[in-house]
Amino acid sequence: MPSELAIQTHGLYKSFGTKEVLHNCSLSVKQGEIYGFLGVNGAGKTTMFKLLTGLLTPTAGTIQILGEDITTQRESILKRMGSLIEVPVFYEHLSARKNLEIHLSYMGMENNFSKIDETLDKVGLKGAGTQPVSEYSLGMKQRLAIARAMIHKPTLLILDEPMNGLDPVGIHEIRELFRSLVQEFHVTILFSSHILSEVEQIAETIGIISNGRIVNQISLHDLKKDPSFNLEEYFISVTDRGC
Amino acid sequence: MLKLIKLELERNNLKSYIIGGCLITLSILGLVYLFAAIPHIDPSDPDVGIFLTYNGISALALIILAACFTILASVMYNKLVIAEYTSKKIYLLFSYPIKKERILAAKLITVFAFTVISAIISGIVIFSVFFLSEGLFQLCEDTLTIQVILRVAILLLLSAVISAALATISLWFGYWKKSATVTMVVGVIIASVFGSIASEIFLAQGRMQLVFVSIITIVTVFLAIFLIMRVSKQIKNTDV
Numbered sequence: 485m486p487s488e489l490a491i492q493t494h495g496l497y498k499s500f501g502t503k504e505v506l507h508n509c510s511l512s513v514k515q516g517e518i519y520g521f522l523g524v525n526g527a528g529k530t531t532m533f534k535l536l537t538g539l540l541t542p543t544a545g546t547i548q549i550l551g552e553d554i555t556t557q558r559e560s561i562l563k564r565m566g567s568l569i570e571v572p573v574f575y576e577h578l579s580a581r582k583n584l585e586i587h588l589s590y591m592g593m594e595n596n597f598s599k600i601d602e603t604l605d606k607v608g609l610k611g612a613g614t615q616p617v618s619e620y621s622l623g624m625k626q627r628l629a630i631a632r633a634m635i636h637k638p639t640l641l642i643l644d645e646p647m648n649g650l651d652p653v654g655i656h657e658i659r660e661l662f663r664s665l666v667q668e669f670h671v672t673i674l675f676s677s678h679i680l681s682e683v684e685q686i687a688e689t690i691g692i693i694s695n696g697r698i699v700n701q702i703s704l705h706d707l708k709k710d711p712s713f714n715l716e717e718y719f720i721s722v723t724d725r726g727c
Numbered sequence: 728m729l730k731l732i733k734l735e736l737e738r739n740n741l742k743s744y745i746i747g748g749c750l751i752t753l754s755i756l757g758l759v760y761l762f763a764a765i766p767h768i769d770p771s772d773p774d775v776g777i778f779l780t781y782n783g784i785s786a787l788a789l790i791i792l793a794a795c796f797t798i799l800a801s802v803m804y805n806k807l808v809i810a811e812y813t814s815k816k817i818y819l820l821f822s823y824p825i826k827k828e829r830i831l832a833a834k835l836i837t838v839f840a841f842t843v844i845s846a847i848i849s850g851i852v853i854f855s856v857f858f859l860s861e862g863l864f865q866l867c868e869d870t871l872t873i874q875v876i877l878r879v880a881i882l883l884l885l886s887a888v889i890s891a892a893l894a895t896i897s898l899w900f901g902y903w904k905k906s907a908t909v910t911m912v913v914g915v916i917i918a919s920v921f922g923s924i925a926s927e928i929f930l931a932q933g934r935m936q937l938v939f940v941s942i943i944t945i946v947t948v949f950l951a952i953f954l955i956m957r958v959s960k961q962i963k964n965t966d967v
């Protein structure tokens with residue numbers, strides 16, 4: 485039976501050689517929520533996402549995704565997950581449409597080819613599907629990466645800085661897109677971002693990582709009950725404490 | 728697996744390798760006529776004997792063919808395997824819900840099959856043109872028999888397999904050093920070392936020729952399996 489939690493890690497450690505990057509991390513993301521993951525540069529956000537998507541193997545600890553263990557059930561989990569890690573990579577000489585077709589084929593979802601136009605439309609790439617990705621701008625690539633992460637109808641999205649390089653309209657569109665994914669399809673979204681105003685607007689829960697330790701996981705809704713609450717001040721005070 | 732191979736073909740443009748194969752074919756065809764013409768240009772040279780027989784000329788042509796296709800296969804291994812597993816493209820490959828070994832196997836089969844098939848086609852074109860033109864205007868002193876053609880066909884098949892197998896040495900070095908340059912340089916070195924060793928073996932007389940070439944084929948195929956297993960294990964355990 486799938487648990488209530490979409491993501492749950494226990495006592496997670498990750499070291500590169502002698503360098504410890506994650507220390508005893510326990511992350512819990514509820515199903516159907518939008519979770520914002522915050523931390524200064526080099527805090528360990530990308531490393532955490534790579535562990536969650538099975539790109540890295542933990543030094544110690546366990547990772548449960550959608551009720552299954554990522555180290556043993558990797559393929560089954562990846563089928564239900566959409567991800568974007570660091571900078572988006574594509575087959576640059578091919579068109580956006582072809583990139584998505586190839587992605588869907590690898591996902592075993594060839595019957596979703598018909599959804600390509602609709603998905604490109606949703607991320608603001610209407611009419612750009614036939615262009616080779618090498619001719620895309622940074623923000624267009626970012627949009628295409630988001631389209632790719634969601635086109636196979638995953639129940640969990642793990643997005644590393646998805647708003648990176650997006651214009652204000654793009655950020656607004658993606659925000660609406662996230663909300664509709666959660667409302668219509670009960671998708672869980674875990675994302676990292678440095679744009680605190682953005683996080684404040686769409687995340688329900690935030691987790692803050694500092695020096696490889698998760699120093700706080702809290703409902704943003706609860707925090708906002710305090711009328712004087714300011715996420716930036718809060719973030720700085722919490723990460724300072726972690727140092 | 729067929730689907731994975733089809734996807735490899737779809738997203739990797741093979742056109743440049745096909746052009747490469749065509750260029751190799753044309754160059755070797757030119758060389759074959761040059762070899763055949765040498766005894767007519769300078770009949771006094773005592774070493775020209777080898778250019779008078781179909782066995783001699785075809786052996787030389789096949790060695791060059793195998794060397795060229797070894798380099799072509801190295802370039803392909805670099806593009807399809809090394810470049811993808813040592814760059815950020817690996818994030819993409821590892822995000823598919825397919826076992827890592829299966830994706831790698833699809834890539835290796837693609838390169839292996841492409842190399843073997845294109846080397847065979849190249850050889851068929853070269854020898855068909857040469858043997859047909861011999862029927863019209865004979866350059867060699869031999870008689871062209873079914874046995875000669877059969878022997879060339881078997882040697883061509885073995886040379887094609889040798890090319891694909893030898894190139895796994897560049898694959899292994901290139902993956903180990905994570906470098907395209909290393910892959911290419913190793914490819915060229917292997918091709919030249921192979922060329923000098925093979926000239927003795929391919930030119931062996933009579934039945935021994937086929938036996939020797941078969942032995943090299945078996946040895947290189949085993950070497951390829953060993954190297955592929957090592958690379959596969961490393962790729963499976965990469966932390967990216």
Ligand SMILES: Nc1ncnc2c1ncn2[C@@H]1O[C@H](COP(=O)(O)OP(=O)(O)OP(=O)(O)O)[C@@H](O)[C@H]1O
Pocket residue numbers: 500503505523524525526527528529530531532967
């Ligand atoms: N492959 C690796 N080998 C060694 N150290 C690494 C490796 N990957 C990451 N690190 C280290 O781990 C730490 C965390 O890196 P990570 O990329 O997770 O940070 P981040 O929170 O995503 O930062 P940013 O906000 O800049 O994206 C950094 O100190 C980095 O140097």
Ligand SMILES: [Mg+2]
Pocket residue numbers: 529530531570644
């Ligand atoms: Mg990062």
